[in-house]
Amino acid sequence: MAIPYNHREVESKWQSVWDEEKAFGTSEDHTKPKYYALVEFPYPSGDGLHVGHPRPYTALDIVARKRRMQGYNVLYPMGWDAFGLPTENYAIKHHIHPRIVTKNNVARFKSQLHSLGYSFDWDREVNTTDTDYYKWTQWIFLKLFKAGLAYKAEMPINWCTSCKVGLANEEVVNGVCERCGSEVIRKVKSQWMLKITEYADKLIQGLDTVDYIERVKISQKNWIGKSTGAEVDFSITGKEDRLRIYTTRPDTLFGATYMVVSPEHPMIEKYRAEIRNYDALAAYREQAAKKSDFERTELAKDKTGVQIDGLTATNPVNGRKIPIWVSDYVLMTYGTGAIMAVPAHDERDWEFAKKFGLPIIEVVAGSPVSVQEQVFTDVATGTLVNSEFLDGLSVADAKKKIIAFLEEKGIGQSKTNYKLRDWVFSRQRYWGEPIPIVICEKCGFVPLEESELPLMLPEVESYEPTDNGESPLAAMEGWVNTTCPHCGGPAKRETDTMPQWAGSSWYFLRYTDPHNDKALASKEALEYWMPVDWYNGGMEHTTLHLLYSRFWHRFLYDNGVVPCPEPYQKRTSHGMILGLNPHNLQNLAEDEREELLKAHGGEQGARKALRDKFGEMADHPVVKMSKSLGNVVNPDDIVMEYGADTLRTYEMFIGAFDLSAAWSEDGVKGCRRFLERVWKLQDMLAEGEGYSADLETRMHQTIKKVSNDYENLKYNTAIAAMMSLINEFNKKNAVTRGEYRTFLTLLNPVAPHITEELWQAAGFEGRLYQAKWPDYDEAKTVEAQVEIGVQVNGKLRATISVPRDEDKDRIIQAAKEALGDKLSGNVVKEIYVPGRLVNIVAK
RNA sequence: GCGGGUAUGGCGGAAUAGGCAGACGCAAGGGACUUAAAAUCCCUCGGGGGCGACUCCGUGCCGGUUCAAGUCCGGCUACCCGCACCA
Secondary structure, three states: OOOOOOHHHHHHHHHHHHHHOOOOOOOOOOOOOEEEEEEOOOOOOOOOOOOOOHHHHHHHHHHHHHHHHOOOEEEOOOEEOOOOHHHHHHHHHHOOOHHHHHHHHHHHHHHHHHHOOOOOOHHHOEEOOOHHHHHHHHHHHHHHHHOOOEEEEEEEEEEEOOOOEEEOHHHEEOOEEOOOOOEEEEEEEEEEEEOHHHHHHHHHHHHHHOEEOHHHHHHHHHHHOOEEEEEEEEEEOOOOOEEEEEEOOHHHHHHOOEEEEOOOOHHHHHOOOOOOOHHHHHHHHHHHHHOOHHHHHHHHHOOOOEEEEEEEEEOOOOOOEEEEEEOOOOOOOOOOOEEEEOHHHOHHHHHHHHHHOOOOOOOEEOOOOOOOOOOOOOOOOOEEOOOHHHOOOEHHHHHHHHHHHHHHHOOEEEEEEOOOOOEEOOEOOOOOOEOOEEEEOOOEEEEOOHHHOOOOOOOOOOOOOOOOOOOHHHHOHHHHEEEOOOOOOEEEEOOOEOOOOOHHHOHHHHOOOOOOOOOOOOHHHHHHHOOEOEEEEEHHHOOOHHHHHHHHHHHHHHOOOOOOOOOEOEEEEEOOEEEEOOOOHHHOOHHHHHHHHHHOOOHHHHHHHHHHHHOHHHHOOEEEOOHHHOOOOOHHHHHHHOOHHHHHHHHHHOOOOOOOEEOOHHHHHHHHHHHHHHHHHHHHEEOOOOOOHHHHHHHHHHHHHHHHHHHOOOHHHHHHHHHHHHHHHHHHOOEEHHHHHHHHHHHOOOOHHHHHHHHHHOOOOOOHHHOOOOOOOHHHHOOOEEEEEEEEOOEEEEEEEEEOOOOHHHHHHHHHHHHHHHOOOOEEEEEEEOOOEEEEEEO
């Protein structure tokens, strides 16, 4: 009898061996086929690893380990996205330098990851806060600046009142700060911006060349929000000036019955003298400005507005005079900040027109109901009417014709717009990459020389953000005051720092050549390793990190720095790991639940009581893990009690990889039991390097299934197949050495420690991590004898066992015999699906 | 409102390309072993009816296509995630 399975001994033993043997480094032999597997590097927070982290890390560790065994030169790296607010806030609170905080957190994360047995190549570890690293982040910024893609602009930004920092649009969630949940207000500040909008089209087109899961592509496209239409100039009655609008429906131009400009539109100030109700407009504008973005959209249902008294516009195609209104449903930040309103064919315009009694003119016929009753927006079926030379045309044709007309007359042209905004790139914070720009009174913004990089973060007394919105760096006079690299005169340094997204926008490039001090990575390394073959990460990064990094990468490609236009060949996303909600009725302790049920007269009352106490969230049996709910599971505890192999197996077995799944400790136990059964296989080991006759088909099937499932995110069914196989061994109480060898190899990527130990104990040659991945023979995956179902009129009535390649007639004959007197009436049709079933249709 | 996703036993979830629904695991019940418990092993485990071989019903709801539908088509409902007045 073998000794009992002691996971602690086994796991620490093999982790040391792998370290000593440098088991998972990459080969310098660049003639070997490469495979670059990547997971998002974590932010090393003070809380340590969460059970959510191992899900993606294990998934790609499986792929990396399998690919190595298949002979690929695999790069599977890990690093730290270590700049960021929480570290800075922790530093402020505890008066510890953020560098020290980072160092401690990284050490903790690293030991946790190590204890999980990941095959990361630690020689390639990167850290965004290292000067050798952020030197190149700054270098890329300078390139962007020199290309005119980085600029400073006075603009209203999203300002987090608690973090005291400007946020990108992507970082504002439901009107509050994504990170701290505090209120976000608009504040006008001078900010560094990156012109991601210039890359909008390339970012959309690039999606056609890569293998991303569909919902990621769709989210990115929606976020970029490309729309094509036209800009049209309306004249302002009695003025030389034109009012330019943007529309996606130029075909409805004849149906414009009024115009709307945004409350911030400059024409209001420009024509202040002529406007008779300026005070009312100013009051409206003030009211609109006070609304946060959140309120503005919350109140979307109820349209408000004020007509400009004293100005009218003229429709350029029919000369009709129409009123101009001001309303906050028109945004200054999109299009031209002004629209033509066609209430008959636009939902918002229709609502507004109904509320303020404005005329509604139908110009696209085809609605079953009058446009006075209901808006008609269908572009596929309508036909133009009341539109002079457009009458009778389809919407698509009318668009073409009117745009040609506008362009010919010089009153408009086709135009593409995007929802995507430029990226707010500065943060008024200490713990980030300094922006390598000097502000000279004479020369303006001057980039540092490349040789000056890295521009290091200075040591400061206090990291506190300031209420006036300046970075803590601004108080460091000795650092701020410098000379202009261009004219040598007195100048000041930029004191804002870069956002956390900067370092993570190119880290995958650094992994290919992490110690290079001449370039961000050598051409040779980039040529060999890029693009990343498979990148897995959270859905929440789809419109942030993923888009930003594609933008940087594409820019670097356009500038000859990297060899491929897209950084990631394949992108997948994992689901979250959720915890039980302690405030949900079904999760209460039994006595507590009984009591509540009694007190509130049954289930409905009890649920309502919980909802009143804890809010709507009480309705959900499973929720995100959070410290405040006390439902967080620490992976260290699981590793300690059950082992890393069990944790890895469980997280892969928990359910479909891309869906969220609820943590269950009972499920963990089930996986532990599975590994215990694996451990016991060594007691039933039988001679024979091949497969036993009765299991040969099964072995080939399992190799095929596991190999495919590992590559297709179907880890749960791969593990199920191995569980089934072990049940077969148990039934016979025997496993040949050949079967054992294959089994251990298949399981190794999921549970690397236990399998390595058993491999050694069985006396197989070398190390399992270096073994060859087993092959299967397609011909041997099909069974010679198959069970097929026999149906009568589609209902199962019997099963028969037949040789797989038996001919149809004989099978049908056998089926009929098996049915006996269950078959009555006239046989109308006989259907045979090879290897599956026979269906006899009888009347 | 728009976009995307999901819905299968007590639970997590399986089910190539329309072909035997419920693999695998958990929980539960029964049994073996044990002085006992834990662990382990064996059996049962969607629902109804029948002593029984069997039989009827069953994949969120309503309809359809088909010899055959969890899977395809049309129409809904509920929940989850994004976006949200983008003209």
